[in-house]
Amino acid sequence: MRLSKVSFRYRRRDPLVIEDADTHLAPGDVIELTGANGAGKSTLLRLLVGLAEPTTGTITDRPRVVGFAPDRFPTGQPFTVTAYLRHASRVRGGARWEPWAERLTMGHLLGTPLGDLSKGSAHKVGLVQALMAEPGLLIMDEPFAGLDADTREALPAIATEVAGRGGIVVVSDHQGGLRGLPGLRHWSMVDGHLKEGTAAPVVSSPETDTTGAETTVAVTLPAGDLPRFLARMREEGYRAREIEETG
């Protein structure tokens, strides 16, 4: 799949959100996409999926089957989880959703109306509908946000499987959930420009600084992520604690 000089703006007089994105995606690629809030990550993902058309430039050779797990799964539909997934399966030519629902531990949710789901549970429904048809292109927008630990841990393996079948996987992710995957490509959106680089390693050992100098940083993150974040930092040897926001 190729993006050739892809630019995009939402309305005629708006500034470009994506400018001259030029890249190639190969079967088996797993790509992590990062960038500041509002940098254009979701827009780029919607262009990749085909939900938006480039204002100028072209996207060619998109795989035939595309799975898309949006950052906010739309729950305003009057279905239970099972009814929705059955419907999605029919649309996908009878794709098997049950093994995915089991793998993402959704058994207890199947009878729940979509509108009653928590954000994380709704996101799982979005993941199942994206995965069920064995996509040749799997796009996941911030899939690690709001998911329980078991599902987060399952996602790298799922991405690897899809890529192993020759699929392309693109994941926007602030949390480094895919770091450590061999061959992971890294894209970042900076001021509307798509930059390619190596993913920064998440694990940086405190021992690498031999000067003994110390520094304290403030990190802002969703409250629900705090226990896992603190545990991870401590595991890596950093002194980490919650501080009160003083405004």
Ligand SMILES: Nc1ncnc2c1ncn2[C@@H]1O[C@H](COP(=O)(O)OP(=O)(O)OP(=O)(O)O)[C@@H](O)[C@H]1O
């Ligand atoms: N439907 C829309 N109409 C007009 N402008 C939009 C629309 N959706 C997004 N934008 C604008 O496009 C820019 C990029 O938004 P986008 O959602 O792609 O960024 P993002 O990197 O995914 O942000 P975040 O990390 O906050 O999710 C922003 O300035 C945003 O305000």
